[in-house]
Amino acid sequence: METNSPDQPASSATVRPTPSDVALPDQPDAVLTCDNVDVYYGSFKAVEQVNLGFGLNEITALIGPSGCGKSTLLRSLNRMNDLVEGARVAGTVSFMNEDIYGPGVDAIEVRRRIGMVFQKPNPFPKSIYDNIAYGARVTGMKVSSMDDLVEEALTRAALWDEVKDKLKQSAYGLSGGQQQRLCIARTIAIKPDVILMDEPCSALDPIATMRIEDLMQELRKDYTIVIVTHNMQQAARVADRTAFFTALPDETTGNRTGVLVEYGKTGQIFGAPNDKRTEDYISGRFG
């Protein structure tokens, strides 16, 4: 149950303009960059020639019709694609100017610094407490007090008040929205620099969605966030910058390969898109 949600009508969040547009620099101060990134599954090229920078303490939204490679690109940003058989990245993805696919780079360390929240809440079949402590335990993080770490992470994820009396209970007893916030808490407990979110609200109801969106606004003060969403209102509400992707069919093979169409401040993308395809998409004419 989402009982003590902030008593804020959903509509006020919907109409909120993107105030950060004003203060936002023209070019992002990128912590994570893609240079000419192609991603392949075997011989199939799923994403082609992406050049993109994700700004420090900004929220960047990746939008586009389904199948255009948003998740694929996102997974290549923290080497989660390594787990997919046949997946391969060409070009350069760099985190703080270091190629994350470079020789000697430890994929585990990459994932520790660049966390990920998934589409479907995926708590572990463990207690709430152990879910949060898991990352610190496996990475051997030095913590003076695990209890404090758990409390801090849950507080930051706006979940502490709801679960503080049942930390030892199974995480499966939580609602979907609470589970997703637990997954966010679990991710911030290992203190990453970047958080990647793949449609984190698509399995949630509107109130739970709103709470996650509020949470993201809180988190952007300390984290760089990249969110994939198919919900354009959500991109407009939360993101500082938006990248629009689409899938182009190859003339010879007919395979559809994802390309970055347009990238800019969210206000510009939604207010005055430069590309006809972006305009069509955001006005709901296709996708």
Place this chain on the structure above:
Amino acid sequence: MASLGKLAAQGAAATTLKSQNGGEYSARAIGFLFALWFSLFVAVLFLGTLIIVTVIEGAPKFSLNLFTEYSSSNPDNAGARAAIFGSVFVIATTAVLAIPLGVAAATYLEEFADKRRWWNRLIELNVQNLAAVPSIVYGLLTLGLLATVGFKSKNFVLAGGIALALLILPVIVIATREAIRSVPSEIRQGSLALGASPWQTVWRQILPSSIPGIATGSILALSRALGEAAPLLLLGALVYVTFDPTSLMSGFTTMPIQIFSWTGRPQEGFHELAAAASILLLVLLVIMNGLAIFIRNRFQKRW
């Protein structure tokens, strides 16, 4: 094309939902149902007869003596003590050998093996096939192994354990793979995304979540090993044992073999003993299978 047209015509004609050819209760459907029932009846009848005959024959000898006495030339004071202890020792050895090995093999195949490599596919295929190999072959294999290593004796607990472990290894591998595969990939991804290594993910997430499936599969496999006689006969377990096994190198006999041995004797008293030991074996098997079903139902599907 013609049949399609006919179908369409029929569809147009059939304006009610009434069945055109008897539907669920047509003569053919009922006949088929009867055939099924009959087969089931025959199977249950045989099983029931077997159990009832065994119980009636064995009941008089199903006493404390069965558990406390060693076998003897006089059926009236013979018991299955050596065989019971022998079975316990051999099955425990089998479990200790087969479960860790089977779980490890399955973990490798599911979590680490690159399925595009031909040797991994070959191993997979072979594991499937091994499960169908007759049990006596595993006895021969163990015999060969002992001869190669240079053992003089062959009837000792460890040898029996090895033969039965080889026999049930493929079953445990298959059951464990099923259990591992039923762990959702979201759990795996969630763990890796938090900076856990693949090894930590297996150890802290995959295997703990797979324990119910592994336990169920292992118990069923062990219950099969418990009833198995052929490979142990090859190892010379058909001997007259009048002591409890004390170590891995002790000589032994087991319950199925004791039953086999008693059945071959001319005296009626030994046949009763064989029936009594069969009852005990059946009870043990029912308990083990019940436990497996309990574990499966109790811990199934937490996602």
